[in-house]
Amino acid sequence: MTDVLVARELGRYYGQVVGLNEVSLTIGPGVTGLLGPNGAGKSTFLKLIVGEIQPTRGEVAVLGERPFANQRLFRRLGFCPQQDAVYETMTGFEFVAFLLRLHGYGRAESRERAERALGRVRMTESMHRRTGGYSKGMRQRVRIAQAIAHDPELIVLDEPLNGLDPLGRREILDLMRELGDAGVHVLISSHVLHEVQDLTEEIVLLHRGRLLAQGTVPEVRRLLTSFPRKVEIEALDPRRLAGALVPWEDVRAVRIDQDAGRVTVETADADRFHRRLTALAARDGFGVRSLESVDAGLEAVFDYLVE
Amino acid sequence: MARTNTELYRRYEGELRPNALRFLPLFLAGVRTATKKKIPLLVLYAVPTIATIVYSFVVYAKYAAEDMAVSIGGIEGMMSMFAQRAMVNLEVKGQIVELNHVMRLFSLLAVTWFGSGLFAEDRRLGAHLLYFSRPITRLDYFLGKFLTVSFFGALSVMVPGLVVCLIASWTSPDWSFLKEEGDTILRTILYSGIWITLTSSIVLCVSSLASRKTFALVGAFGFFVLNFGLGGVLSLVDRRYLAISVMMDMRKLRNWIFEIDDDWRDLVFSEAVAVSVIGGVIMVCLLIIAARLRKLEVVA
Numbered sequence: 140m141t142d143v144l145v146a147r148e149l150g151r152y153y154g155q156v157v158g159l160n161e162v163s164l165t166i167g168p169g170v171t172g173l174l175g176p177n178g179a180g181k182s183t184f185l186k187l188i189v190g191e192i193q194p195t196r197g198e199v200a201v202l203g204e205r206p207f208a209n210q211r212l213f214r215r216l217g218f219c220p221q222q223d224a225v226y227e228t229m230t231g232f233e234f235v236a237f238l239l240r241l242h243g244y245g246r247a248e249s250r251e252r253a254e255r256a257l258g259r260v261r262m263t264e265s266m267h268r269r270t271g272g273y274s275k276g277m278r279q280r281v282r283i284a285q286a287i288a289h290d291p292e293l294i295v296l297d298e299p300l301n302g303l304d305p306l307g308r309r310e311i312l313d314l315m316r317e318l319g320d321a322g323v324h325v326l327i328s329s330h331v332l333h334e335v336q337d338l339t340e341e342i343v344l345l346h347r348g349r350l351l352a353q354g355t356v357p358e359v360r361r362l363l364t365s366f367p368r369k370v371e372i373e374a375l376d377p378r379r380l381a382g383a384l385v386p387w388e389d390v391r392a393v394r395i396d397q398d399a400g401r402v403t404v405e406t407a408d409a410d411r412f413h414r415r416l417t418a419l420a421a422r423d424g425f426g427v428r429s430l431e432s433v434d435a436g437l438e439a440v441f442d443y444l445v446e
Numbered sequence: 447m448a449r450t451n452t453e454l455y456r457r458y459e460g461e462l463r464p465n466a467l468r469f470l471p472l473f474l475a476g477v478r479t480a481t482k483k484k485i486p487l488l489v490l491y492a493v494p495t496i497a498t499i500v501y502s503f504v505v506y507a508k509y510a511a512e513d514m515a516v517s518i519g520g521i522e523g524m525m526s527m528f529a530q531r532a533m534v535n536l537e538v539k540g541q542i543v544e545l546n547h548v549m550r551l552f553s554l555l556a557v558t559w560f561g562s563g564l565f566a567e568d569r570r571l572g573a574h575l576l577y578f579s580r581p582i583t584r585l586d587y588f589l590g591k592f593l594t595v596s597f598f599g600a601l602s603v604m605v606p607g608l609v610v611c612l613i614a615s616w617t618s619p620d621w622s623f624l625k626e627e628g629d630t631i632l633r634t635i636l637y638s639g640i641w642i643t644l645t646s647s648i649v650l651c652v653s654s655l656a657s658r659k660t661f662a663l664v665g666a667f668g669f670f671v672l673n674f675g676l677g678g679v680l681s682l683v684d685r686r687y688l689a690i691s692v693m694m695d696m697r698k699l700r701n702w703i704f705e706i707d708d709d710w711r712d713l714v715f716s717e718a719v720a721v722s723v724i725g726g727v728i729m730v731c732l733l734i735i736a737a738r739l740r741k742l743e744v745v746a
Binding site for chain 1: 468471472475478479482483571572573575576577578579580581582583
């Protein structure tokens with residue numbers, strides 16, 4: 140299957156300010172999370188993808204085409220910007236239908252599609268009210284509805300979960316998951332890492348305008364060899380277990396919490412450690428009850444990367 | 447493993463419209479959005495509406511009085527019919543010119559009110575991000591906004607003039623107004639068209655530079671006041687400097703377009719100068735708008 144997005148040494152400068160700097164990456168089909176703290180260059184990257192701005196240097200191809208001012212490509216893209224972007228005097232329905240008209244859909248088709256898209260984001264009941272009376276979350280839903288209403292092949296969402304309550308977030312994430320399952324490519328940016336981790340393992344990490352990492356979370360974590368992996372083990376006899384682990388060559392540090400019955404181990408080779416621990420527990424006991432990698436998650440990976 | 451779900455994801459099978467008139471939905475949406483607030487409409491269009499009705503009635507009354515004079519005047523009255531009719535037609539034309547001239551001020555209010563936010567608010571809200579990720583060009587975007595603001599300007603200045611022309615044509619005996627002064631209709635369109643283009647360009651230009659509608663409102667009015675004031679002050683040095691004021695230029699153009707003698711002798715500059723100043727202002731405004739729209743996503 141062809142790549143959804145290919146960027147080569149992509150850069151965008153705003154005068155002296157670097158928005159994005161020499162980003163080279165390839166994004167494949169499916170759902171991909173674009174992560175990074177505020178000011179990382181996520182929005183600049185997304186604007187380059189949807190053809191809002193031209194790169195200062197390098198190039199980007201989206202669905203095999205250059206995006207800037209590419210009207211043919213725009214039909215295949217759906218974009219949900221971070222900004223409010225909604226006219227307060229229009230109803231949600233009018234707003235989505237109007238944007239569909241800009242795509243060239245006829246009146247009846249626009250109305251039908253607007254209704255369906257708003258239904259998908261659970262806005263059917265409120266869609267004929269003016270957006271001025273909407274909550275922040277409802278406006279966000281309308282923005283998402285306009286991005287999916289023309290059934291694009293690639294949906295680009297800039298911080299789409301902002302302003303949504305937990306239930307709303309869950310619904311939108313479910314919708315993105317459904318779209319991904321249906322064969323739509325989704326690129327979703329967020330600075331809230333765990334939300335994206337729930338949605339997809341494929342991530343692109345940006346920081347200060349540069350590409351920090353790309354791949355699945357476990358892949359990226361494995362590459363961070365300078366940071367030992369932390370493993371928490373709950374055991375009936377933590378002190379004896381710690382004593383058995385200390386001589387292992389890949390173990391860098393062992394901390395015992397006797398009261399909690401827990402041993403925290405830092406290891407340079409997590410896979411080997413897990414194999415050996417399984418064998419040790421089977422042979423000598425120690426009453427091992429649970430085993431957990433505490434810094435293999437996205438949050439920890441990100442912290443290590445930006446350190 | 448990807449799978450397809452046609453109920454959720456439905457690819458469009460029909461024919462999308464060609465790109466030619468992509469600005470029309472923007473224009474229609476702009477008008478629809480602006481007309482949702484009724485109070486500004488009421489305030490801005492009450493006077494033009496009343497003026498149109500009054501002028502229409504006056505024009506109707508003039509022709510009715512002329513008819514009566516002819517019918518009670520017998521042969522003598524019939525002989526002077528053509529002379530009277532020509533005089534009335536001229537009077538009616540004068541009234542249409544006056545209506546056009548007065549209504550341009552209300553048109554300025556309407557254009558400024560409805561046009562100030564068009565670019566400024568789009569940028570503030572980020573709505574342009576939605577437009578430019580769709581198959582419309584920046585020219586479509588500009589045309590959509592320009593038509594929107596021009597529409598509201600035309601409602602104040604062009605439509606009243608044309609309505610009165612229409613009334614004059616219908617009520618004049620034997621369509622005499624249309625036959626003798628029919629070109630007044632075209633002159634009305636030309637004069638009000640220039641005014642609408644000028645004011646729309648200025649207001650949209652200020653809107654493209656401002657970050658909020660309020661600032662654009664102040665800026666647009668400020669431009670007209672300063673421009674008028676500057677022309678007035680500099681004319682104390684040399685009367686020709688009055689041409690700096692676009693209001694004075696429009697007055698000069700009015701005299702030229704409608705072929706009327708203005709007893710106000712201060713307009714010592716030529717029509718060519720007036721056209722140059724107005725054309726120059728429009729051009730500069732359009733260039734600024736083009737530059738700002740080109741960088742809209744950057745300056746947002």
